[in-house]
Amino acid sequence: MSKRPSNSNFYGQSKKFRSSASSASSVQVTANERKVDDSYFSNTPSDTEAALLYLKSKFPIEKFEGRLPPVLLVHQIYSVIKCKTLVDRDVNSLQAKGVVRLFKLGGEETALVVVYSDELVNHIIQHCPTKPVINRFLKELIPKVQDVSIDKTLLQELGFTQQEMSDLVRAGLLTLRSTASFWFSFPNAGEFMRTYLKGRKSVLRTIRKCKFSEILQFELEQRKLEKSAKLGMLYHIHDMIGAELVKCIETTSGTLLRLTKK
Structure with missing residues (x-):
C-alpha cells in the first residue's frame, strides 16, 4: 500500500x-x-482642454439667441496657460482628433478662433439651407481639410462645382480669401467679429481713461460695458491678457492690468 x-x-x-x-x-x-x-x-482632459471648457462656460450664448455657437479665441487660452507652445500643440492635436475646428476670421484685424466641432455641425444644420452641397460640406470637406483655408483647385478636385462654391459662400461657410482660395467660416461669423471688436475697443477705452492707464482686474470686472458689447467683460479681459494688450502686475490689492500701449 x-x-x-x-x-x-x-x-x-x-x-x-x-x-x-x-x-x-x-x-x-x-x-x-x-x-x-x-x-x-487617458480620459482626463489636458490643461488646454480644461482651459477651453472654462472659457466656453464664460461665453454668453444666451445673448446671441442661438445665432452663434460658443466662439473662443485661441490667444485667450494664453491668459490661463502661459506656455504658448504647449497650448498650440494641444489645440492642433484637438483639431486633428476632430474635437475642435479652427477659423481665421478677418475684419479690422484677424483673429484665430476655435469652435467645438459638434456645436459647429449643429450650428450649420440649424442656420444653413437644406441642400445636398451643405451635407457634402459637412461629411466630405470638413473631415478631410483641417486647414483654415482651401484652394479652389482642391475644391474642384473634391467634386465641388463653381455653383456649389457660390452656394457655400452664400451660406456663410466660405469667404473669399483671394481669387484662388477661400477662408472657412460659419454662419453669423461676421456678427461675432463686429461684437468682439466693439467690445474690445470699449474695454480698452475704459482702461485708457484710468490714471496711468491701469486698473485692478476685480474693479474692471465690475464696470459696465455698452449694450452692444455682448461678450461681457470677463471674455474681453481674457482676450486682452492673451493678446498682450495689457500687462498683469501682481500687487497686494490684486492683479493690476496696465495697458502695454497707451
Missing part, C-alpha cells in the same frame, strides 16, 4: 497552492487597477 502523505506535507502543499492563487489574484487585481488608472488618465 502506498503511504499516505504526512499532514505536514499535505497542508504544506495546500498552503502553497492557496498562496499561489492569492498571488495570482493579487496580480490580476493589480493589472485591472492599472487598466482603470490608464483609462482614467
Whole structure:
C-alpha cells in the first residue's frame, strides 16, 4: 500500500497552492487597477482642454439667441496657460482628433478662433439651407481639410462645382480669401467679429481713461460695458491678457492690468 502523505506535507502543499492563487489574484487585481488608472488618465482632459471648457462656460450664448455657437479665441487660452507652445500643440492635436475646428476670421484685424466641432455641425444644420452641397460640406470637406483655408483647385478636385462654391459662400461657410482660395467660416461669423471688436475697443477705452492707464482686474470686472458689447467683460479681459494688450502686475490689492500701449 502506498503511504499516505504526512499532514505536514499535505497542508504544506495546500498552503502553497492557496498562496499561489492569492498571488495570482493579487496580480490580476493589480493589472485591472492599472487598466482603470490608464483609462482614467487617458480620459482626463489636458490643461488646454480644461482651459477651453472654462472659457466656453464664460461665453454668453444666451445673448446671441442661438445665432452663434460658443466662439473662443485661441490667444485667450494664453491668459490661463502661459506656455504658448504647449497650448498650440494641444489645440492642433484637438483639431486633428476632430474635437475642435479652427477659423481665421478677418475684419479690422484677424483673429484665430476655435469652435467645438459638434456645436459647429449643429450650428450649420440649424442656420444653413437644406441642400445636398451643405451635407457634402459637412461629411466630405470638413473631415478631410483641417486647414483654415482651401484652394479652389482642391475644391474642384473634391467634386465641388463653381455653383456649389457660390452656394457655400452664400451660406456663410466660405469667404473669399483671394481669387484662388477661400477662408472657412460659419454662419453669423461676421456678427461675432463686429461684437468682439466693439467690445474690445470699449474695454480698452475704459482702461485708457484710468490714471496711468491701469486698473485692478476685480474693479474692471465690475464696470459696465455698452449694450452692444455682448461678450461681457470677463471674455474681453481674457482676450486682452492673451493678446498682450495689457500687462498683469501682481500687487497686494490684486492683479493690476496696465495697458502695454497707451
